[in-house]
Amino acid sequence: MSAATAMTIPHYLQFKDLDAATYAYLFERAAFIKRKFKAVEKYQPFADPDRTLAMIFEKASTRTRVSFEAGMYQMGGSVVHLTTGDSQLGRAEPIEDSARVISRMVDIVMIRTFEQSKIEAFAAHSRVPVINGLTNEFHPCQILADIFTYLERRGTDPQGKPDMACLQGKVVAWVGDGNNMANTWLQAAELLGFTVHVSTPSGYEVDPVLAGIRNPDCYKVFKDPREACAGAHLVTTDVWTSMGFEAENEVRRAAFKRWCVDEDMMRTAQPDALFMHCLPAHRGEEVSAEVIDGPQSVVWDEAENRMHVQKALMEYLLLGRLG
Structure with missing residues (x-):
């Protein structure tokens, strides 16, 4: 060819x-x-x-x-x-x-x-x-689903048509590993006009160069995950140990223990903030059971x-x- x-x-x-x-x-x-x-x-x-x-x-x-x-x-x-x-x-x-x-x-x-x-x-x-x-x-397919889910809940016009204008100026809080999901959220933010607040443990940062990000204003980095969630319209996370990194599991558990999305963290976000997780989830690690099974969670629709x-x-x- x-x-x-x-x-x-x-x-x-x-x-x-x-x-x-x-x-x-x-x-x-x-x-x-x-x-x-x-x-x-x-x-x-x-x-x-x-x-x-x-x-x-x-x-x-x-x-x-x-x-x-x-x-x-x-x-x-x-x-x-x-x-x-x-x-x-x-x-x-x-x-x-x-x-x-x-x-x-x-x-x-x-x-x-x-x-x-x-x-x-x-x-x-x-x-x-x-x-x-x-x-x-x-x-990319997961972020495609996540944004569609957000539009269903927060950006649908009276005719049931998704309205992407609702994404402008919104804040997505990413809490956890700077992995494939985090990289893709950065790409989506740059393209669609929202901002990602990223909080990861030291040594697990997101890589904007790998993601090909040209506009540094599409994301902000926070050492404190609670600060990253402050005012967010969507809070999302992923497992601490992605497939292929299982040998690091115990080291990651120690490094990530402050990066569990819990009710206190969600209270710093917008009152109507949504919670997402691409699944599978480990309750008590990256997210508490009260959050993933709570009223702000849309993980099953997602x-x-x-x-x-x-x-x-x-x-x-x-x-x-x-x-």
Whole structure:
């Protein structure tokens, strides 16, 4: 495949791969698709001709697999599930060769892997769109779901249309590890006009250079997590030890013990602030049970919305803008 041909293929490898106008469109489509789902109305744009999604997992998954697989079937398509244990991906075949072969047989690919460089290499040699289901550096589908969830609760007009203008000037507090989620929140803030208050233990800071952030005003760093949450409209966190870093678990528990989102921390935020967590969660570590199971928590809507926004994303990558 020539470089010119490769450039015409839309991929979703980082949040900044799309612009604000495209996100506005995706959120509208996600709302439409979710209404169809809730009304038990068939909507299958991938049925004729049948479209096939290949899901490639080098990291374990619950929500990513269920949301993509169920979503693709609901849209009328088919799914092929691959792991490193049951394919040549785990037998030292070059990622470029796997991309050349797999992309000749399916219409779209989702990859959940370790290094961002792997998914970038796959996409560079793929004939079809590639979606980042999670890497060590970025998790764009999760932030897509998180922002859609916020819009559902705080930014929907009387006609039920998501209004991204409500994001302007808002504050998202990120409490915990400066990981793939934190990097992606920074990208979203820079693109969509809100600010992220970041608080991490020393040695676990977010990396704005890795995230490609050009506007330093889109985030502020706080040593005290309570100060980061002050006045926030959304408070969010993640596990202290992400997949691939399990050997650091005990060291991280000691370093992160002040970074548990609890009721006192939430009281410093806006009275109607929402709490989010990408799951799985460890109650009593990064979040207290009172918060994640409390009235400000929207984690279950957030988890479900992974499916709806990913359906909208696949529709866009395969069919372009509709309507």
